[in-house]
Every structure is written in structure tokens, then in C-alpha cells.
Amino acid sequence: MRVLHTSDWHVGRTFHGRDLLADQESVLGGLADLVRAEGVDVVVVAGDLYDRAVPSAESVEICARVLTRIREAGARIVITPGNHDSAQRIGVFGEFAAAGGLHLLTRISGLASPVLIDGVAFYGLPYLDPEPARHSLGITAGRGHAVVLAEAMRRVRADLEQRPGTRSVVLAHAFVVGGQTSDSERSIRVGGVEHVPASVFDGVDYVALGHLHGPQVLAxxxxxxxSPIAYSFSEAQHRKSVWLVDLDDSGLRQVRRHELPVPRRLATITGRLHEVLADPAHTELEDCFLSVTVTDEVRPLDLQRRLQERFPHAVHADWRPEGGRARGEMRYAEAVRGRTDQQIAAGFVADCRGSTPTGSEQALLDKAFQEVGRE
Structure with a gap:
């Protein structure tokens, strides 16, 4: 059997305010061509099908078109929800969808009940919010993601023991120790420590992980x-891809990487604004999603507009004066030197509010300092 492992589609996510739906449909729809070319039997999506628990109508339509194309290409599909998804919404028509080759593994109660496809058992571990999952699984000792996933995998292995000779694939949405993060993942630190030891997943032929957005091999x-496309500038060096996983009678035979097309490259530039705008070396970046850090001593006016006149896809701009200090800026020690505590407090009020403390407010500040002095 050949399995295509993908995850973290995040359909509906924007990139610094730019709509990505067309790019997402282009890249994800292309998976159908890969299914045909490589003779893929099953496509697995290990969580975060959508970017929101309540996706937009357009996002749902795109997912439907993409999944239909993959199914028409000949592959069956297995999906488990991630921390961005609503398990209930994704799984609501699961029994009907399964009849058409789309298997939605969304229920905690069913995590040890696999989908059997051509002699391979596919187990879906939906994102397990630690506290609700702990109660659902009857866990009385311990808290956190590692504890609930350990119990989930104990149940998976117990089920496998009743299926001698059956090969196994587990879909899991988790942060496994050793994984490298990026800026676009939402923390799953809920109800305890988010990291899960890799040893939790021992005893199965292949584990298709989701949650982290860079392709990685932990074992x-x-x-x-x-993720199939980049969702933050921290992913600029990622080579977005999917895994082609081959299983035979003995278990895992081989895994190959297939790189995905890049709809629009990401790039960063640092320098003074006039140099950035004039440098001919930046011509090749004019079609990139661009993050620009300008180092002028004084923050340029209309920074974003001026950048977009040359770079229409400049979606992020930052001002960091060269040397770390803007002209005329004082360090805190310089700003408070020679001033009393009362004067510093009054200056803080003035900076925050735009006006100095009134007489009654100043009296309250003086009283507070007097009490602190007595203490």
C-alpha cells in the first residue's frame, strides 16, 4: 500500500491580511495529480484541515473540491481533526462520508476503532484537549497532553494485539519532543505541558504527525x-512537501519525500528605505511576499505605502533604527537621572495620558510613596 501523508492545510488562513484561498486550492488540488502519478492508495490528513473551528463558506467549498479531486484520482482519504478544527463539525456526516471513501476519525470514543483498508489499520487520534480528554478516557492520575496521548496509544496497541499480522498507521496531532517550531503554530499548552515523548508512539508501523509546519523526521x-504552504516568514526556508509512505507485508518498507510547488516565495530585506527602494538587486523580489525592516534613524512616513509602490506584495514592515536607538531617543537611565520618585511617577502618568497628574492625583501618589517609605 502507498500512503500520502499530509497535514495542516489551514484552509481559510490569511498571510498578513492577504487572502490565500486560491493558492491553497492550487497546491492542495495538485495532490490529486500526485495520487494518479504515484498510484497512491490512501491520503491521510493529520489535523488542522481548516484554520478556524467555524470555517467560512468559501473554505468549506474549497476543501470539498480538493477532497473530491483526490477521491476521483483513486485514493481513499482519512482525516483526523487538529487543534484549529471543530471535531464535531468535521465529523458530523462521518458515517455517510465513509461510504464514499472519506473517513473522518473525530471521536475520542472511537480512537481505538480503526478504519481497515486493504489490510492496514488506520487509527485517528484527534487533537486531545487534555482536561476534557482526561475525563473521557477515565484518567485519574496525571495531567497534560503526554498523559492523554499515552493512554490513547495504549488503547491503540491493545486493539492491534487483537489483529495479528495487521499493519498500522496512526494519525496524531501533537507536539512531539524534538520537533522544530515556527511562528505560525498555535500553542497547544492547555492543561499541562504540551510536549509528548516520541516513545509514546512506539509499537506501530507509521505515525503521520500534524501540528508543526516544517517537514521533519523524528524517527x-x-x-x-x-503545512503545504508557508504561513509565516519563519517558514521562508522550509521546503514544503508531503511524504509517500510504502507499506508491505512486513510493515514500513520505505518513505519518500515529494516537494510541493510554491505559489509565492517569501523574502526579507533590511536596510535604509531609500536604498531598499532604489537597489536594482531587489528586482527579483518584486513578486515575493516581502517583510522589510528599515534602519533609518527616523521612522519614514507612509512606510507601507511607499514600499508597496515598488513591492506590491510587501505585507510586513518594521522599523529598527541602526544601532538600536532612534535619533533623539534617550535610554531609561538617562531619562530618569536626577529625578525624584514622585517626578518619575508623574512623568509616567503624563506619557500614558498626555497630561500631568491633577492636584488630588499627585496627593495620592505622594501618600503612596510615604507609605512605601514607612514600610
Whole structure:
């Protein structure tokens, strides 16, 4: 059997305010061509199908078109929800969808009840919010994501023991120790420590991980596919891809990486604004999503507008004066030197509010300092 491992589609996410739906449909729809070319039997999506628990109508339509194309290309599909998804909404028509080859593994109660496809058992571990999952799984000792996932995998292994000779694939949405993060993942530190030991997933042939957005190999059988397109500038160096996983009678035979197309490259520039705008070396960046850090001593006026006159996809601009200090800016020690505590407090009020403390307010400040002095 050949399995295509993907995750973290985040359909509906924007990039610094720019709509990505067309790019998402282009890249994800292309998976159908890969299914045909490589003879893929099953496509797995390990969580975060959508970017929001209540996705837009357009996002749902795009997912429907993409999944239909993949199914028409000949692959069956197995999906488990991530921390961005609503498990209930994704799984609501699960029994009907399964009849058409789309298997939605969304229920905690069913995590040890696999989908059996051509002799391979696919187990879906939806994102397990630690506290609700702890009660659902009857856990009385311990808290956190590692504890609930350990119990989930104990149940998976117990089920496998009743299926001698069955090969196994687990879909899990988790932050496994050793994984490298980026800026676009939402923390899953809920109800305890978010990291999960890799050893939790021992005993199965392949684990298709989701949550982290960079493709990563934690062990031969334990991998993140990463997101299909970049969702932050921290992913500029990622080579977005999917894994092609081959299973035979003995278990995992081989895993190959297939890189995905890049709809629009990401790039960063640092320098003085007039140099950035005039430098001919930046011509090749004019079609990139661009993050620009300007180092002028004084913050340029209309920074974003001026950048977009040359770079229409400049979506992020930052001002960091060269040397770390703007002209005329004082360090805190210089600003408070020679001033009393009362004067510093009054200056703080003036900076925050735009006016100095009134007489009664100053009296309250003086009283507070007197009490502190007595203490």
C-alpha cells in the first residue's frame, strides 16, 4: 500500500491580511495529480484541515473540491481533526462520508476503532484537549497532553494485539519532543505541558504527525509532513512537501519525500528605505511576499505605502533604527537621572495620558510613596 501523508492545510488562513484561498486550492488540488502519478492508495490528513473551528463558506467549498479531486484520482482519504478544527463539525456526516471513501476519525470514543483498508489499520487520534480528554478516557492520575496521548496509544496497541499480522498507521496531532517550531503554530499548552515523548508512539508501523509546519523526521516511522504552504516568514526556508509512505507485508518498507510547488516565495530585506527602494538587486523580489525592516534613524512616513509602490506584495514592515536607538531617543537611565520618585511617577502618568497628574492625583501618589517609605 502507498500512503500520502499530509497535514495542516489551514484552509481559510490569511498571510498578513492577504487572502490565500486560491493558492491553497492550487497546491492542495495538485495532490490529486500526485495520487494518479504515484498510484497512491490512501491520503491521510493529520489535523488542522481548516484554520478556524467555524470555517467560512468559501473554505468549506474549497476543501470539498480538493477532497473530491483526490477521491476521483483513486485514493481513499482519512482525516483526523487538529487543534484549529471543530471535531464535531468535521465529523458530523462521518458515517455517510465513509461510504464514499472519506473517513473522518473525530471521536475520542472511537480512537481505538480503526478504519481497515486493504489490510492496514488506520487509527485517528484527534487533537486531545487534555482536561476534557482526561475525563473521557477515565484518567485519574496525571495531567497534560503526554498523559492523554499515552493512554490513547495504549488503547491503540491493545486493539492491534487483537489483529495479528495487521499493519498500522496512526494519525496524531501533537507536539512531539524534538520537533522544530515556527511562528505560525498555535500553542497547544492547555492543561499541562504540551510536549509528548516520541516513545509514546512506539509499537506501530507509521505515525503521520500534524501540528508543526516544517517537514521533519523524528524517527524513520515518526514524521511531520508540515503545512503545504508557508504561513509565516519563519517558514521562508522550509521546503514544503508531503511524504509517500510504502507499506508491505512486513510493515514500513520505505518513505519518500515529494516537494510541493510554491505559489509565492517569501523574502526579507533590511536596510535604509531609500536604498531598499532604489537597489536594482531587489528586482527579483518584486513578486515575493516581502517583510522589510528599515534602519533609518527616523521612522519614514507612509512606510507601507511607499514600499508597496515598488513591492506590491510587501505585507510586513518594521522599523529598527541602526544601532538600536532612534535619533533623539534617550535610554531609561538617562531619562530618569536626577529625578525624584514622585517626578518619575508623574512623568509616567503624563506619557500614558498626555497630561500631568491633577492636584488630588499627585496627593495620592505622594501618600503612596510615604507609605512605601514607612514600610
Amino acid at each position: 524513520e516511522h515518526l514524521r511531520y509532513s508540515g
